[in-house]
Structure formats: C-alpha cells, structure tokens
Amino acid sequence: MTAERRPLRILAVASGKGGVGKSTLSANLAIALHRLGFKVGLVDADIYGPSQARLMGSEDQKPVARDKKLSPVSGVMGIPMLSMAHLVEPGKALAWRGPMVSGALGQLIDADWGDTEWLVVDLPPGTGDIQLSMVQKHKPAGAVIVSTPQDLALIDATRAVSLFAQAGVPMVGLVENMSGYACPHCGEISDPFGQGGAEAAAQDLAMPFLGRIPLAIDIRRRSDAGDPPAAGEGPHADAFRAIAQKVADWAKAN
Numbered sequence: 511m512t513a514e515r516r517p518l519r520i521l522a523v524a525s526g527k528g529g530v531g532k533s534t535l536s537a538n539l540a541i542a543l544h545r546l547g548f549k550v551g552l553v554d555a556d557i558y559g560p561s562q563a564r565l566m567g568s569e570d571q572k573p574v575a576r577d578k579k580l581s582p583v584s585g586v587m588g589i590p591m592l593s594m595a596h597l598v599e600p601g602k603a604l605a606w607r608g609p610m611v612s613g614a615l616g617q618l619i620d621a622d623w624g625d626t627e628w629l630v631v632d633l634p635p636g637t638g639d640i641q642l643s644m645v646q647k648h649k650p651a652g653a654v655i656v657s658t659p660q661d662l663a664l665i666d667a668t669r670a671v672s673l674f675a676q677a678g679v680p681m682v683g684l685v686e687n688m689s690g691y692a693c694p695h696c697g698e699i700s701d702p703f704g705q706g707g708a709e710a711a712a713q714d715l716a717m718p719f720l721g722r723i724p725l726a727i728d729i730r731r732r733s734d735a736g737d738p739p740a741a742g743e744g745p746h747a748d749a750f751r752a753i754a755q756k757v758a759d760w761a762k763a764n
C-alpha cells in the first residue's frame with residue numbers, strides 16, 4: 511500500500527523530416543521494449559496523419575472513456591495504445607487548429623495507462639505545434655531521433671535535436687533507418703541514401719548512435735500489415751531488439 515507508484519515516463523520518437531520511418535520505428539521499438547520486460551504503452555501523436563492503429567493491428571478497436579479518461583486499446587502483444595485513428599472515421603480529414611490538436615494530444619497522453627511505465631510517443635515530423643506542446647506540457651524523459659542517412663534528412667534531424675535540447679529534454683540517441691538495401695534477388699547490398707551519415711551526425715551532435723535498420727521489403731510489408739517484424743524472429747527483429755536494449759540501458763540509468 512505504501513509503495514510509490516512509478517510515474518509514467520515519456521519516450522518521444524521524433525524526426526525532422528517526414529517519411530523517414532518514425533512510426534515504423536516507434537511500433538517496433540515499443541514491441542521490442544515490451545519483449546525485454548518493460549511495461550510500455552504507445553501513443554500516436556501524429557494527430558493529422560495517424561498510422562499506429564494500422565501498424566499495431568488495432569484499427570477495429572474503439573477506446574472507451576471512464577471518468578473523462580480514455581482507456582487504451584490493445585495492440586500487438588497486448589501493448590496498450592491510443593491513436594486518433596481510433597477516434598475518427600478512417601480517411602476523414604481533421605481540419606483543426608493548434609489548440610484543438612494540443613487538446614487531443616493531452617487526451618491521448620493523460621489516458622488511463624494503468625501500470626505502464628514507459629510511453630513511447632510517435633511524433634509527427636518537424637518542429638510545429640504538436641512538438642512544442644509535447645516538450646512544454648508533457649515533458650518527455652528522453653527523445654529518440656530517427657533519420658535516413660542522406661544529408662537533407664540529417665540536416666532536418668539536427669533541427670529536431672535542437673528543439674529538444676532547447677527544452678532540456680535529454681537525448682537518448684539517433685537511429686539510422688533505411689540504411690543499406692539487400693537485393694532480394696542477388697543479395698547485393700546497395701546504399702540508396704548513402705552510408706554512415708547518421709552515425710557521423712550523431713558524433714557531431716555528441717549524442718549516442720543507437721543503431722541502423724536496413725531498407726527491407728519485409729519491414730514495410732509486415733509493418734503495414736499490422737504484424738511488425740519486432741514481434742517475430744529473424745535479423746530485423748534482432749536489429750530492433752539491439753536498439754531497444756540500448757534504450758533500456760539508458761532508461762535504467764536515468
């Protein structure tokens with residue numbers, strides 16, 4: 511009875527640029543952390559373009575509200591989660607201004623998360639209203655930045671890093687996604703976006719490099735089908751687990 515309830519801590523997953531695989535990483539990271547024994551939940555903070563309901567195979571579920579608090583739905587491996595996709599009709603555009611979006615984000619984050627200890631929050635790309643609301647109101651315990659290896663994405667990633675740094679949010683590290691493509695026919699590895707860019711950028715920014723995820727058809731196919739590779743076995747699951755392990759080490763030390 512006297513045991514202290516552990517506060518829910520937020521792990522923000524962000525990128526400067528869109529389409530670099532932030533949602534894919536967030537879903538797989540949440541699953542990999544869950545498999546490492548962490549009590550994780552997942553919030554899709556991409557209010558205008560939510561994708562986590564699909565990635566986590568929970569599109570058909572509707573959250574209920576109890577005492578004005580939403581109860582999360584259940585994603586892959588029973589991970590509690592919430593996304594605007596659970597609350598609005600599929601395909602319907604949300605024409606909302608900043609304050610409404612910030613209110614919606616608050617409803618998702620301040621839901622009834624039970625004994626969840628870590629909330630992985632998938633942010634929309636860039637440094638706009640949602641990101642500001644996130645750092646000012648919800649104070650993440652740490653941020654993971656996702657980038658592809660090419661220069662333009664890395665410049666944008668640097669901007670995202672700077673937003674969190676200005677707000678005093680600790681950096682967990684940088685993940686390089688879509689690095690190296692293995693041809694499914696001949697096995698030859700090519701680097702459509704260059705190689706090693708994110709690791710070098712992490713060094714320049716004096717932040718840890720958490721690892722790389724290859725550009726792989728299987729990752730796209732399984733994630734888009736609501737069965738993310740981190741939930742299975744194989745080299746992709748191993749790659750996500752290795753990143754989750756580094757995040758877990760950081761979490762234990764902080």
Ligand SMILES: Nc1ncnc2c1ncn2[C@@H]1O[C@H](COP(=O)(O)OP(=O)(O)OP(=O)(O)O)[C@@H](O)[C@H]1O
Nearest residue numbers: 528529530531532533534635688724725726729730
């Ligand atoms: N490592 C990968 N290999 C292959 N496809 C990937 C990989 N990572 C992401 N994708 C695919 O790229 C597309 C964009 O990924 P995702 O939606 O995760 O990016 P995002 O950064 O969250 O995008 P947005 O800016 O729209 O929020 C998706 O179709 C996803 O399946």
